[in-house]
Amino acid sequence: MEKVAFTQQFPGLLRDWKSFEGKAIQAVIPLTGKPGTAVIVCRDATFTVVPTLSPDPWTLGQAIVDARAQLEPAHRAAYAEYDRLVGKDKEALRIARLEKILGAIRNNLEQIPELKERLKELVKEWK
Numbered sequence: 001m002e003k004v005a006f007t008q009q010f011p012g013l014l015r016d017w018k019s020f021e022g023k024a025i026q027a028v029i030p031l032t033g034k035p036g037t038a039v040i041v042c043r044d045a046t047f048t049v050v051p052t053l054s055p056d057p058w059t060l061g062q063a064i065v066d067a068r069a070q071l072e073p074a075h076r077a078a079y080a081e082y083d084r085l086v087g088k089d090k091e092a093l094r095i096a097r098l099e100k101i102l103g104a105i106r107n108n109l110e111q112i113p114e115l116k117e118r119l120k121e122l123v124k125e126w127k
Contacts, residue, residue, distance in 0.1 A: 012046040019046070 023042040031037040036052025072079045
């Protein structure tokens, strides 16, 4: 237990990403016996251990959004394509929602006879 406590307080160990801001990486060393994991050593002898670099799609997408100001100047074409695909996704989601609503209406017309009249009233309200 004493060794574990010491290693968790080892000099130079960084525990949050904000601490890395402005640091230069000296080495990335794969951890023996733990494939995909590495220790990142900075030039000032600070370090941390990181898991495998294969973020899930949501995390990667959010990273692209959050780092846009820093990345876009070097990757304008990639961001243009990303924006196009985001728009395509939004449109597909909109159409899927529409189809789901229409399907629910169709599936309930027989069981709820007044549904048709209520829908007509709703449409009149919008005009």
